Amino acid sequence: MDESQLLKGILEGCILSIIAKGETYGYEILSQLEEDGFEGLGEGTLYPVLTRLDKKGYILCRKAKSPLGPIRKYYSITENGKENLEKFKEVYKKMTQKADKILFCNDLNEEKGGDGIC
Amino acid sequence: MLDTLAMAGQLTGEYRKTFEIADMYSTGNGCSEKNRDERLMDLYDMLTEAEKEGKAVEKIIGKDIEQFCKDFFVDEIGKFGNFLVKAYNIARIVFVLSILDFVLTEEGDMWAVQVNVFPVVSGLVIGCALTVFYKYVLQPVIFKNKKMNPTIHALIILGVFVAAIIFSSIVWMDVEVYVNNFTALFISGGYILGYLMLRTIWRIRMYGKAFGIHKEEKQLKKEFNREMDRKETLQISAEVLVKEFKKKNAKNRKKGKPELTQQEFAEMIRRNEEKSKKINILLIVLLVVIPSVWEMLTNNVTDGLVYGATIAVVEIIIWYFFYKFTKEVFEAQKYILEECEKRKISILEYVNGNEDL
Numbered sequence: 001m002d003e004s005q006l007l008k009g010i011l012e013g014c015i016l017s018i019i020a021k022g023e024t025y026g027y028e029i030l031s032q033l034e035e036d037g038f039e040g041l042g043e044g045t046l047y048p049v050l051t052r053l054d055k056k057g058y059i060l061c062r063k064a065k066s067p068l069g070p071i072r073k074y075y076s077i078t079e080n081g082k083e084n085l086e087k088f089k090e091v092y093k094k095m096t097q098k099a100d101k102i103l104f105c106n107d108l109n110e111e112k113g114g115d116g117i118c
Numbered sequence: 119m120l121d122t123l124a125m126a127g128q129l130t131g132e133y134r135k136t137f138e139i140a141d142m143y144s145t146g147n148g149c150s151e152k153n154r155d156e157r158l159m160d161l162y163d164m165l166t167e168a169e170k171e172g173k174a175v176e177k178i179i180g181k182d183i184e185q186f187c188k189d190f191f192v193d194e195i196g197k198f199g200n201f202l203v204k205a206y207n208i209a210r211i212v213f214v215l216s217i218l219d220f221v222l223t224e225e226g227d228m229w230a231v232q233v234n235v236f237p238v239v240s241g242l243v244i245g246c247a248l249t250v251f252y253k254y255v256l257q258p259v260i261f262k263n264k265k266m267n268p269t270i271h272a273l274i275i276l277g278v279f280v281a282a283i284i285f286s287s288i289v290w291m292d293v294e295v296y297v298n299n300f301t302a303l304f305i306s307g308g309y310i311l312g313y314l315m316l317r318t319i320w321r322i323r324m325y326g327k328a329f330g331i332h333k334e335e336k337q338l339k340k341e342f343n344r345e346m347d348r349k350e351t352l353q354i355s356a357e358v359l360v361k362e363f364k365k366k367n368a369k370n371r372k373k374g375k376p377e378l379t380q381q382e383f384a385e386m387i388r389r390n391e392e393k394s395k396k397i398n399i400l401l402i403v404l405l406v407v408i409p410s411v412w413e414m415l416t417n418n419v420t421d422g423l424v425y426g427a428t429i430a431v432v433e434i435i436i437w438y439f440f441y442k443f444t445k446e447v448f449e450a451q452k453y454i455l456e457e458c459e460k461r462k463i464s465i466l467e468y469v470n471g472n473e474d475l
Contacts, residue, residue, distance in 0.1 A: 026160060027167045034177065042180030043164055044189035047157070063335055068170065069128075069345060070163040071338045 007038075013088040014038070015049050016077065019059055020085055023076040025066075026050070050075065058084050120155045120339070123268060124346040125162050127353065133169045135264075136179060137162060142260045142271045143187040146252035148200060152332075155339070157191055184261045206313045209306040212238055216303040223299075231299040240290055244282045251278055348450075355450035356469045359387075363465055380464060384455040391448045398444075402437055406430045 018024060018032050026046060033041055050073075053059045058081030066072035077085070122141045126134050140161055144154045164178050179186040216233060223231045256274060260266055318328045325331045366386070367377040378386070406429055414422030458468050 025163075027164050030164070030178070040176070040180055042176075042186055043161065043178055044180060044186040047160065047190055048192065063338060065338065065341070066163060066167075068163075068166045069342070070166055071159050071335075071342055072163050073160065 010092065011038075011041075011045070011049055012053065013085065013092060015046070016053060016058060016081055016085045016088065019053075019075050020077045020082065023062075023074050025072050025074050029075075053081070056084075057081070119151060120158060121343055121346050121350075122158060124350040125158070126268065127350060128346070129162075129165055129169060132175045133165045136175050136183065137165055138268050139183055139260055140187055140190070141268055142266070143257065144191050145271070146249070146256070146275070147187075147191050148249070149191050150200060150203060154191070159342075161190070202313065202316075206310065208238065208242070209309040209313070212302055212306040213310060216299050216306065219299050220303070232296040233299045233302050234294045235297050235302060236290070236293055236295040239295060240286050240293075244279075244286055247282060248275075248278060351446050351450045352454065355447050356454055356465070358447070359451055359454060359465050360469055380455070380458060384459070387448075387451055387455060391452075394444060394448070398437065398441055402430075402433050405433050
């Protein structure tokens with residue numbers, strides 16, 4: 001199965017959530033995503049998402065010199081972004097509940113001998 | 119514009135190779151200079167940190183570098199936006215040429231002047247041909263041939279560019295496409311005006327102001343480039359110092375003389391700097407005085423003085439640029455030697471274990 005389509009939808013929310021924790025930058029976001037199990041994403045995937053979030057006005061981008069020398073982009077969440085994140089969480093919760101029901105109901109019922117949660 | 123060669127020089131191994139490939143790819147993929155610089159800086163930042171932490175390059179760019187480059191170097195303003203910017207650049211050239219034709223015309227009726235726009239047309243054709251060559255010939259090689267580096271890449275592009283110009287000037291030598299100068303001026307001027315108005319509106323909507331939006335960024339970039347230059351000079355100077363030190367002592371050993379200590383070597387470098395300064399000044403004086411005196415003797419004193427003053431200005435400008443680099447190298451060498459003295463380490467130890475380099 002092609003994971004990229006599924007990933008595309010949730011990545012924006014996940015990245016927004018990481019930025020919501022405090023001002024951060026590309027490498028840190030990538031490391032955080034990797035730590036949380038999104039391995040092998042790479043900057044090629046991250047960068048377009050950040051650009052999209054910036055264009056939508058969900059994040060603010062500040063440029064400053066990093067401790068190692070290069071000019072680094074620091075991202076922080078905007079009020080608009082916070083609102084969007086809350087909405088995303090709600091929608092995601094509802095969607096996954098619905099999808100869980102459809103995808104795993106039969107499996108669970110079979111496992112529990114017909115008295116499953118569904 | 120970023121000094122990407124100097125940036126690559128600050129990275130090593132796979133990190134460097136990745137940066138070089140991305141740099142080469144971005145040169146001809148149609149990305150605007152601003153976007154290209156921005157993305158390369160982001161990548162450089164990530165790779166620098168990854169190298170410091172020992173994180174694999176794959177974790178930054180994924181497994182497929184070609185796919186990474188395609189995803190990463192996408193112009194924010196899109197193909198249409200890019201086209202508008204390129205058309206603006208062409209319009210500016212046409213506008214300046216038309217103005218020049220107006221000013222320089224010897225015809226009585228300046229509105230009847232005809233201007234040959236074929237150089238612009240041929241430039242567009244060459245540009246398109248180069249884009250095709252880049253996309254279908256050179257770009258695939260960047261990802262496949264590991265020996266390809268930015269210098270070879272730049273030389274190939276330059277070579278093909280020069281060849282295309284020579285070819286076009288031979289084949290199209292007699293081709294001329296005349297347009298009324300007023301028409302050229304009107305169309306290009308109109309486009310420039312329209313473009314600038316659109317850009318102003320867009321900037322105000324995006325940033326709330328029309329001017330000075332990238333001022334801070336430009337300053338940061340300038341400082342970064344200066345820092346890169348300093349690092350590059352330090353690196354070159356350190357290499358030269360190590361080589362010179364070894365060479366000098368090898369010579370001394372051969373002659374049966376005692377080897378130089380680092381302090382003695384530092385003193386020698388200081389003396390060399392003084393010597394170089396004196397030789398440079400002497401050279402300038404000779405290059406100015408001899409021709410001036412010759413002019414005075416063969417013509418007259420006033421001519422000689424004017425001639426002398428003119429070449430003095432020219433020589434000093436040329437000398438300034440050449441000497442500037444030499445001076446920077448000497449400064450860097452002095453800095454390294456002073457650091458070595460301060461830390462009580464050898465030059466080699468400094469080169470091998472210094473974060474400055």
